[in-house]
Amino acid sequence: MDAPALDLPFDAEAMLPGLRRWVECESPTFDAVAVGRMMEVAARDLALMGARIETVPGRMGYGPCVRASFPHPRAGAEPGVLVMGHLDTVHPTGTLPALPWRREGDRLYGPGVYDMKGGNWIAVEAIRQLQRAGVATKRPVTVLLTSDEEVGSPSTRDLIEAEAARHAVVLVPEPARPDGGVVTGRYAIARFNLRATGRPSHAGARLADGRSAIREMCRQVVAIEAMTTDAATYSVGVIRGGQWVNCVATHCDAESLSMAKRQADLDEAVERMLALRSATDGVSLEVQRGVTRPVWEPDGKVMALYETARGIARSIGFDITSQSSGGGSDGNFTGAMGIPTLDGLGVQGAGGHTLEEHLLVSSLVPRAKLMAGLLQVA
Incomplete structure (x- = not known):
């Protein structure tokens, strides 16, 4: 590749103030107003860079x-590069006191700093540095920032697929793999909503008359997670039930997730989940299929894109592996469409979705240079 992208004057310290504004603008998926505020912050930053x-x-x-959308001589005349990331996080509003922006050595903490505001920010910084240096990108560049990835993108899948179809390449700055590698495929994922409906009674005076929806759901949770094999995983991450402690619970709801490396295995997992039945007389069980992410398996075009990225990384001074990964992303959709997609281009770190979420400051510059190099030649 040409040298200019590798010589851009990236500075980790200079990146931090802007990233801090993003991280401290809390944006949990289920708070549409908060996500809207975050989108306004990002939109202003991108507008100042000349984007439409x-x-x-x-x-x-x-x-x-x-x-x-950034200006380009061939904008609208040929497919471009889509940089795609989400700005919603799993951390509810009010997490900052427990997970404040703070730096401890090479670790930088904050809600969403790793998944995936840090990755989005280095992508923006890569575009900014290319602009300042007058380095042209091979293709027109568009950035798409979405609002519901953490719950499977139920409201944005159509937008993602429509936008991706207009582009030749998709770059996803989701977090890097633990070894710094990138993602060239993702497992298939299906979500399920379960509801047990029992028979209420007074828990003190008439306990035996009731049929507890909570008890039945607890049985189901154990049975569901016991179905996990090497081919497919089954887990229950949300459960809600009951209203009064002195009443036998009428309803209990749960949310379950299954993941598989192969689509056929996920299809089998879906059948098994939809076939679940109540084990308790007087209690019914309803299972509904929720959001599904298709399996994304790498093809020759994806691996060619990876080899390009690997060459860039080596020029910078490090190497990157490639792997298929669990933990869905919006790259599932674009990869499954057959559009060359490279995922896991974001920051290194750990603790995603926890109060230990952090990125490694030392990863900011090399990962930003990698993104800049890809934008220049992809």
């Missing part, structure tokens, strides 16, 4: 999205 900003209204109760 379009805000796509949210739906299904989720927040809006932002599309930022």
Whole structure:
């Protein structure tokens, strides 16, 4: 590749103030207003860089999205590069006191700093540095920032697929793999909503008359997670039930997730989940299929894109592996469409979705240079 992208004057310390504004603008998926505030912050930063900003209204109760298109001599005349990331996080509003922006050595903490505001920020910084240096990108560049990835992208999948179809390459700055590698495929994922409905009674005076929905759901949770094999995993991450401690619970709801490396194995997992039945007389069980992410298996075009990225990384001074990964992303959709997609281009760190979430400051510059190099030649 040409040298200019590798010589750009990236500075980790200079990146931090802007990233801090993003991280301290809390944006949990289920708070559409908070996500909207975050989108406004990002849209302004991108507009100041000369992008044409379009805000796509949210739906299904989720927040809006932002599309930022950068000027290019061939914009609209040929497919471009889509940089795609989400700005929603799993951390509820009010997490900052427990997970404040702070730096401890090479670790930088904050809600969403690793998954995936840090990755989005280095992508923006890569575009900024290319602009400042007058380095042209091979293709027009568009940034799409979405609002509901953490719950499977139920309201944005159509937007993602429509936008990706207009592009030749998709780059996803989700967190890097633990060894710094990138993602060239992702497992298939299906979500399920379960509801047990029992028979209420007074828990003190008439306990035996009731049929507890909570008890039945507890049985189901154990049975569901026991179905996990090497081919497919089954887990229950949410459970809600009951209203009064002195009443036998009428309803209990749960949310379950299954993941598989192969689509056929996920299809079998879906059948097994939909076939679940109540084990308790007087209690019914309903299972509904929720959001599904298709399996993304790498093809020759994806691996060629990876080899390009690997060459860039080696020029910078490090190497990157490639792997298929669990933990879905919006790259599942674009990869499954057959559009060359490279995922896991974001920051290194650990603790995603926990109060130990952090990125490694030392990863900011090399990962930003990698993104800049890809934008230059992809």
